[in-house]
Amino acid sequence: MTQQNSGLPTSKSQSAQVLVVGSINMDMVAHAPRLPAPGETLVGEAFVMAPGGKGANQAVAAARLGAKVAFVSRVGTRQHGEALLQALQDEGVDSSAVARDAQALPGIAVIMVASEGGENSIVYVPGSNAQLSPADVQAAAAKFQAATVTVAQLEVPVPAIQRAFELTRAAGGRTVLNAAPALAVTPALLALSDCLILNETEAFQLAGLPSLPEDAAQAQLLAQVAEAAHALRQRGAGQVLVTLGAAGVLMCGAEGPQHLPAQAVKAVDTVGAGDTFVGGFATGLAEGLAPVEAARLGMAAAAIAVSRSGVQSAMPKRAELGAGFAPKR
Ligand code: ADP
Numbered sequence: 001m002t003q004q005n006s007g008l009p010t011s012k013s014q015s016a017q018v019l020v021v022g023s024i025n026m027d028m029v030a031h032a033p034r035l036p037a038p039g040e041t042l043v044g045e046a047f048v049m050a051p052g053g054k055g056a057n058q059a060v061a062a063a064r065l066g067a068k069v070a071f072v073s074r075v076g077t078r079q080h081g082e083a084l085l086q087a088l089q090d091e092g093v094d095s096s097a098v099a100r101d102a103q104a105l106p107g108i109a110v111i112m113v114a115s116e117g118g119e120n121s122i123v124y125v126p127g128s129n130a131q132l133s134p135a136d137v138q139a140a141a142a143k144f145q146a147a148t149v150t151v152a153q154l155e156v157p158v159p160a161i162q163r164a165f166e167l168t169r170a171a172g173g174r175t176v177l178n179a180a181p182a183l184a185v186t187p188a189l190l191a192l193s194d195c196l197i198l199n200e201t202e203a204f205q206l207a208g209l210p211s212l213p214e215d216a217a218q219a220q221l222l223a224q225v226a227e228a229a230h231a232l233r234q235r236g237a238g239q240v241l242v243t244l245g246a247a248g249v250l251m252c253g254a255e256g257p258q259h260l261p262a263q264a265v266k267a268v269d270t271v272g273a274g275d276t277f278v279g280g281f282a283t284g285l286a287e288g289l290a291p292v293e294a295a296r297l298g299m300a301a302a303a304i305a306v307s308r309s310g311v312q313s314a315m316p317k318r319a320e321l322g323a324g325f326a327p328k329r
Contacts, residue, residue, distance in 0.1 A: 195291065199243045
């Protein structure tokens with residue numbers, strides 16, 4: 001790993017270490033030709049039950065791309081909880097710091113996917129994810145010493161994330177907040193976020209700006225997204241990365257906005273695109289890549305993931321990205 005330009009302390013281990021603090025769920029995915037209208041019943045084409053949750057998805061995305069990943073979470077072991085932990089272990093993710101709760105149910109996500117176009121709708125029931133506490137995070141303090149990058153999302157309580165980011169900063173690591181789903185973020189958490197990743201809907205909502213109509217010109221969209229990113233930087237976030245689906249990513253750091261167009265692929269299932277991007281970005285950052293190169297790694301991984309069906313099952317291994325994205329030794 002090249003540490004010279006990363007600004008990270010040299011006391012960290014030389015391998016890319018990513019710590020994910022977040023949710024883990026069982027995803028129940030129904031595929032239908034299109035999404036149903038309110039009150040409508042559609043006959044589906046397929047049903048799959050698979051491990052998910054933004055935290056677990058991002059942990060798996062990073063592990064597939066070659067990062068050494070540890071997971072901090074709270075898992076209810078009733079119903080699907082043990083299966084969820086086993087699935088993480090099968091991916092090589094260290095789950096030794098996960099708090100287990102024999103009384104609680106794990107999170108569940110009910111997902112509908114339209115086979116034409118790959119759009120999706122989701123109902124998420126948090127279960128034990130809502131119980132992750134600052135004390136649970138504190139109990140995993142040793143994991144923060146080893147981590148180069150800590151990643152969190154908003155499917156677990158903000159006080160737990162805040163403690164995680166404080167521990168990360170104290171240990172000399174970098175913090176990545178994926179502000180998804182679209183929920184309020186405290187000023188203190190934004191100020192602790194070296195990188196803030198969110199999609200355009202989440203960015204407009206968090207920045208308090210109106211969304212644009214679907215048919216808005218790309219130049220108009222990019223200008224409005226840049227304004228949102230700038231506003232979020234003003235509120236304390238470091239680098240802001242707004243994901244734009246097939247239109248790629250708009251990054252905004254001290255040097256101003258930069259648009260990175262996505263690879264053109266045929267989208268089959270876009271569920272988990274953002275999670276794959278975040279896992280790839282965190283991996284790149286932990287390897288010492290500059291943020292723009294880390295974002296390119298995340299985009300390359302996400303482009304492959306959307307071209308296949310499934311969430312974790314669609315996430316690529318590093319070698320699938322091609323020689324241009326091989327880890328720098
Ligand atoms: P989310 O799933 O959080 O809404 P996006 O839909 O913005 O996130 O997707 C995240 C990233 O995945 C995008 O920035 C892009 O790099 C990639 N991506 C998503 N959809 C496509 C697509 N249709 N073609 C190519 N890349 C895509």
